[in-house]
Amino acid sequence: MNILTLIKKELPDEKLYLFINRFIFTFLFLFVGLPLWYSTTTTYRAPLPYSRITTLASTSSEDITVTNLTSFQAASSYEISFYLKSYHQQLLLI
Numbered sequence: 001m002n003i004l005t006l007i008k009k010e011l012p013d014e015k016l017y018l019f020i021n022r023f024i025f026t027f028l029f030l031f032v033g034l035p036l037w038y039s040t041t042t043t044y045r046a047p048l049p050y051s052r053i054t055t056l057a058s059t060s061s062e063d064i065t066v067t068n069l070t071s072f073q074a075a076s077s078y079e080i081s082f083y084l085k086s087y088h089q090q091l092l093l094i
Helices: 003-010 014-041 050-058 077-093
Strands: none
């Protein structure tokens, strides 16, 4: 016997089988795959404080205070105290 004849005997309703297979694949792709892909690749957009932005934009540059952001993650307590003392002295000179 030929292998093709054995396969055809095992699958007499091949067209129905292929239709069901394509339908399930399309259903899973459209209703599971695409929403899952969309939800995992969207970027969270935080709302902007528009009132604060317009307030800062309307103030003159002389009114804006200078801020100095410093991270002390790898610094020792001696380095932190030295930095704070020197920063305090700079403020007194201004």
